[in-house]
Amino acid sequence: MSATVAVFDPLLEGEAAEAMLGIRRTFPGYGMYSNEGYDTGYAPRVPQRFDAIRAFLAAHEGDAQPVGELAARTNYFRETYAYGHEVRAPGIEPFMHHDGLIAASRELFGHPVVVPAIVYANVLVPGQVLAMHTDVPEFRGANRKVMPQWLLVVMHHSRLFEEHRMPIATMISYFGGGDGGALRYLPDGVDGAAEHFQTGHNTGLLLDADSVFHGVERVTGGDEDAVTGLRPGMRLVPAGLAAWDVMDGDRVVTTYADDEIRFSVSWKAYCFATEDEHERWRLHADDLSTDQVLDVLDADLRGLGAMDGPRPEPSDFAPLLMDHYIRFPSTNV
DSSP states (O other): OOTTOEEESSOSOTTHHHHHHHHHHHSOOEEEGGGOOOOOSSSTTSOTTHHHHHHHHHHTTTSSSOHHHHHHHHOOEEEEEEETTEESSTTOHHHHTOHHHHHHHHHHHTOSEEEEEEEEEEEEOTTOOEEEEOOOOOBTTBSTTTSOHHHHHHHHHHTSOGGGBOOEEEEEEEESOOEEOOEEEETTOTTSOOEEEOOOTTEEEEEOTTTSEEEEOOEESSOGGGGGGOOTTOEEEEETTTEEEEEETTEEEEEEEGGGSEEEEEEEEEEESSHHHHHHHHTTTTOOOHHHHHHHHHHHHHHTTSOOSSOOOHHHHHHHHHHHHOOOOSOOO
């Protein structure tokens, strides 16, 4: 196992792991990842994770599967349990402020000041995968609430904004059953060998997910072909004591048993080298704006001879930035 990750097995003690399953079922439902996003203004027609979508479709270009079916296989269900001081899933607080995760985060970056920030759940059903990607990073003044997610990823991979970057420790944890769905990750970069974390109940892996490419292999078991009927806008909701319904409005599309779905919870914490850094972030000192970011990227492309003439429209500038700054692994999930 690479030194860049920390494995937790078990992760939680006593009844805490079962409590996570309780939170999963008491939450009112899970929307599709394609539904997620904020009105960030710039390039509104470009999907939030257009970078990962393009790479996944390119890797499967020769497949016989239609594009719509491929999209359904990677459009999993997701909801945020907590973001900063906003708690949407009561009972998640002990997990959010878990002492072991905070201690491991200090070691990961060597930064003593750790501020738990986000907890969200991912749910994959049989037949689904999570395309290879790096997570959405943050910079002072630049996060997913104010800038497109793909742009934040471009910023990190460009290495042009390191002075403003906020190192984030990510714990990917697993609760419940589900077959398949191993975590594939590349701790030594896109040219390094892939490692696999075989998920199990109450286990987890802590890493710099903003920098390490990772993805989820296909979840197996149950009716894997039912996933082809999933469409953007559908929701996954608890049904009875041990089942889940996929809903299209008021219509039940398909039903899954508890042990057929793959449920993970991601925990993220900001890591600061000093209290002064933490204070600068808290006070929004030296924040970046979208215009600043675009101007820096524009100037860098021109300096490298990769662009001339007027800046392209946002829907054309986005893929240009992705192609220039983000290098994906040669293989996907």
